[in-house]
Amino acid sequence: MPAHTVRFKQIDVFTSVPFKGNPLAVVFDADALDTEQMQTIAHWTNLSETTFLLKPGDPAADYRVRIFTTRGELPFAGHPTLGTAHALLESGYRPKQAGKLVQQCGVGLVELEALPEADGAWAFAAPPARVTPLAEDRYAALSTALRSDAIDFSATPCAVDNGAPWLVVRVDSARACLALEPDAAALADIVHSVNTHGLAVYGPHDANGPATFEVRCLMAGGRFGVGEDPVTGSANAALAGLLSAQQLRPGARYSVRQGTALGRAGQVRVHYDEARPEGDPLRARGKTWIGGPSVTIVDGTFRLP
Structure with a gap:
């Protein structure tokens, strides 16, 4: 039986210089994986977090993500949010609204926006705390x-x-x-x-x-x-x-x-x-x-x- 493969990226976050930021593993097309499989993969990558990209369940979201450490799942984390967005955009995804993304995760919907700097940086809106x-x-x-x-x-x-x-x-x-x-x-x-x-x-x-x-x-x-x-x-x-x-x-x-x-x-x-800018609900x-x-x-x- 042929091996099943999915797309994968490893991203360095909060840096534009390789090996100077915080690494993140991103697994694409993860809808067929269950929680146990995701945890097994996150334990194997041995990074602080591994994320899994899934189709969104909320029509307002561009994508859904599940975030795992080597020990368990997190409802939200910051560098996985930015790194996942980077991986998704680099793969050719076009946001529903130019310059903006909406991530669905354990804390609900998290907004992201492109920063005006020329280095391709993005930012997320901090969830309520x-x-x-x-x-x-x-x-x-x-x-x-x-x-x-x-x-x-x-x-x-x-x-x-x-x-x-x-x-x-x-x-x-x-x-x-x-x-x-x-x-x-x-x-x-x-x-x-x-x-x-x-x-x-x-x-x-x-x-x-x-x-x-x-x-x-x-x-x-x-x-x-x-x-x-x-x-x-x-x-x-x-x-x-x-x-x-x-x-x-x-x-x-x-x-x-x-x-x-x-x-x-x-x-x-x-x-x-x-x-709030006009026309941006x-x-x-x-x-x-x-x-x-x-x-x-x-x-x-x-x-x-």
Whole structure:
């Protein structure tokens, strides 16, 4: 019996330079696969996420995607959203509306739009999030877990869940962010106590620095595994929303550098919508957009059992 094959791409997200972003596996034409098969494939690719492209069930959507880590399925994740869109467009797909896409996934419909830059970058609209402040009696434990006295508690640390839950913590500088050497066991205790899988730590760069903020995403078990994530769309969406809620926005647009501690060079672009353009019913007032470029590393077919 001949082997069954489907189209496959491996994308590096939040970078235009190969091997400097966050890799993603994308499996096309996945409607015939069941959940167990998808999980098996995601476990085999051994990447932080693998996505599966399916026909949409909602007439407003361009496509449907299921997102898997090596351990389980996620209702939403940021770099898989951008990487999947890149793979789909590169394969020749034409959006229903030029310059825009609508992705159907576990959190519902997620809008994407082409950024005006010439590098083919796209951005997604951050999904709604639940925000839960960290209790003050956990502040000392957080400092212990990060082995740092540079946490800026004037910006309350908060658990932010937009489908991928992160505890967002501000430190007083990008330098302090890069210097963190957390206690893994203590970190796991903190994030599990607030039902997240990791910490998204950020610190501001100097005015002439390479970006507005430095971000590190420190994972502590659960579906995200352990270690540090190179570049993280969901965490940057969580951060952008929290900056807005805490009235700490650095402006209508800002940039993030992530992955530095891992030898990567992830670049994330964030902008806030203040008004809905005339004649654009999909874009709601006050959207937060998280974007960046993507580049294809592997392009071919995937053999299925």
